[in-house]
Amino acid sequence: MTKRNFWGYFVPYGLWLGLFVIAPVALIVYQSFFNLDHQLTLTNYADYFRSGVYLKMTLNSVWYAFLITLFTGLISYPTAYVLHQLKHRQLWLLLVILPTWINILLKAYAFIGIFSQDGLANTFLRFIGLGPHQLLFTNASFIFVATYIQIPFMILPIYNALDDLNPAFINASQDLGATHWQTFRHVIFPLTLPGVKAGIQAVFIPSLSLFMLTRLIGGNKVITLGTAIEEHFLTTMNWGMGSTIGVVLIVAMIIVMQLTNDHTKGAAK
Template sequence: MPFLRFHIFYGSVFFVLAPVILIVGYSFFDSNGNFTLQNYATYFASGKYLAMTFNSVLYAFLITLLTLVISYPTAYFLTKLKHRDLWLLLIILPTWINMLLKAYAFIGIFSLHGGINRFMTFFGLAPHQILFTDVGFMIVATYIQLPFMIMPIFTGLEELNPSLIKASRDLGANAFQTFAKVVFPLSLAGVKSGIQAVFIPSLSFFMLTRLIGGNRVITLGTAIEEHFLVTQDWGMGATIGVVLIVAMFIVMIITGEKKKGGRN
């Protein structure tokens, strides 16, 4: 056990802390390798970067909200099914497919001559441009994130004690009151875990913004990719990365479980 703990500790330091330390370190240097605080000054003084931050948070919020609205009823319905393991497998299966392949599949579906527009043409409707739009980006991002919201909510609902629901009904509560006062509050841990699993990655989407959004959707992830791979301004790219890491920690703190004080 001590040997295993040793490897886990140093593995976490090497694979988690070391990259974060490198990103923070790069953020204090300019393109010439000189120590500077100008990267942070530029970021917080630039309307472009602040607007990009706002867009990232807004898109992540909308994606998380849409995913939650779809996932909670789905997870609740799954708990009532007989062959739930089979349905869960079907929900998990898309996560085994590379995101790039899924993005290209949606390019074919959303294009002017794709499946959706052909279906609309069959009913006499004019084709619409779905690809390279905010709506198309939101649909694809929500689809990709659905399993990561459904699974923790399903787990939270599965762990509910059925006797609590029965007791609520025996005390005269109707179905809506039972859900609002018993089921939903007791499944909040799963909801919070799902929000973390969806909101945090959604802040840094960059592949989908290019392939599905057509660069019309600009996020922090897009800016980081641009600075590291195109402009070669690693200091500014690292600065945006630090801001993104801080935002992720804030989300984790907000959605984290609060420890109850006092003694039993």
Template sequence: MKFRKLSYPYLVWMGIFILVPLFMILYYSLSIKGVNGLSFSNFKEFFCSINLVVLLHSIKIAFVTTLICLLIGYPTAYLISKAPLKRRSIMLILIILPMWMNFLLRTYAWMNILAKNGILNNFFRFLGLSPKTMLYTQGAIIVGMVYNFLPFMILPIYTVLEKMDHSLVEAAKDLGANNLQTFIKIIFPMSLTGVITGITMVFIPAISTFEISALLGGNKINLIGNVIENQFRVIGDWNYGSAISMVLMIIIFITMLITNKFNPDDEKTGGGLW
């Protein structure tokens, strides 16, 4: 009982810096500047505007980014988990090392790589190829997102694979299962907890980011995060911006519910799936 008192500072911190801002956003989203009373007008305006198309496009880009991160991240995490201990530590440091650098600096670096006179196009010229338009495109945004969010896919999958009970894998091979059958029936179900965590950790920032799309998209391709930033910082319509933020938070909450539904109950056996 006495240890519960130790949680009081955290509860106060959570109330001040999480719950209070959320209630403020909810209040602003249901109010109109200069008008008394609550209204759903901001939400109606959003669902009848072009910004709804921007939201759907943002979901599409976030989905593609998450899928690419999964396709790259799972084999990478698996190879790291199979590597010798000394080599494994070096590989993990190489994955984590870029995260020590400022997020904006990492994104600016890709601007220099993808620019018209950047590293890639200079390499193409060296090979005798014509330069390509890569910067300020949807592809550049996806590349920037994959680069920045890939560690959030690799690390949780690696953590689960590293703790996996390998005796089950050996038992499957003793019973005649080949490598593909062992992966489908044993390894992947056992690692599904890390996969779900990775998907959540990549999809949520990917759908709400605005720095990557602003820098690598050159404001030619706006995502929903750019629309929200524009409402708060440029236009100054906090009410409409709060309404869009509430819609985005609801989508993120639904995404978390869906991913948690597929989260296995037992990460060692994959019992929640099989």
């Protein structure tokens, strides 16, 4: 690559990274060291780690993000696997991705319609004689909707990993006498694990800070860090504290990335 070419490529990327990745993160970190009176201080962090409320909220967020990721994974892996075996798989894949074209708010409102007292779900429950139930504003409905929204982001990387898998490995495994289960457990799954990890990264982090759904579907019965950030920026205007929570989320993201990356080092990539 000639020197001119290098700069030609580097400048737009560098500008992009600088303006839209590094600068915002730096601003958040910077803001997090200021209190309401615009004094440079560490009190935001001290408050965060001293206050039982924020720690409990963090625990809550991590727990729900974990559950959402777990359910998403449990549904997505078999789906991606079956999808990969199908004849018109591109079409099926398109159908899986289709819901991501719809705005998340619209999807949430659609679920309000489905889960409400006279909604589709309760009409069905009444029909089969189980009577109406309170579905909205329960933890279960929150996890259900969040999982539904995250599923495409988990299926895609797993599907791609399955696609990249060399069929020769599977044939070899079967030729050498492995059962279907053994082939799956010892060949297919380990080789597609990078896809699962990529899926976890794509699902876990956004799930930590869901706030629209916690209110619309969860009725604020589930409080996550996203709720607190929203409040600090929009109501109390304590941007310092909001940024502090943002920094905590960024650190959490780095940790998750590290945890899901370390093991793949050995794999040929």
